Amino acid sequence: MLKWTVVFVVLAIIAAVFGFGGIAAGAAGIAKVLFFIFLALVVISLLTGNKKIV
Template structure:
């Protein structure tokens, strides 16, 4: 999932450099949404692991 966020970020940077503002804005927005979703799922996984009694790696 983090790979997808980085991919959309790269697409946004390239599109912005080439002057495609609409595509750059959309790609940046998608990258932000995917990154926040990744952070939420990561936090949930760490909390679930802590509740089960396993120490973090």
């Protein structure tokens, strides 16, 4: 999951550099969603005492 988050963040940065507003906004939105999902899974994993993080 973290891999996809990094991919979309990089895509958002590249799109922002080239000035494609719609693409940059879409990629940044997806990156934010994936980041918060990953963060929630890590917190849940730590709270349940699961040694295997995501």
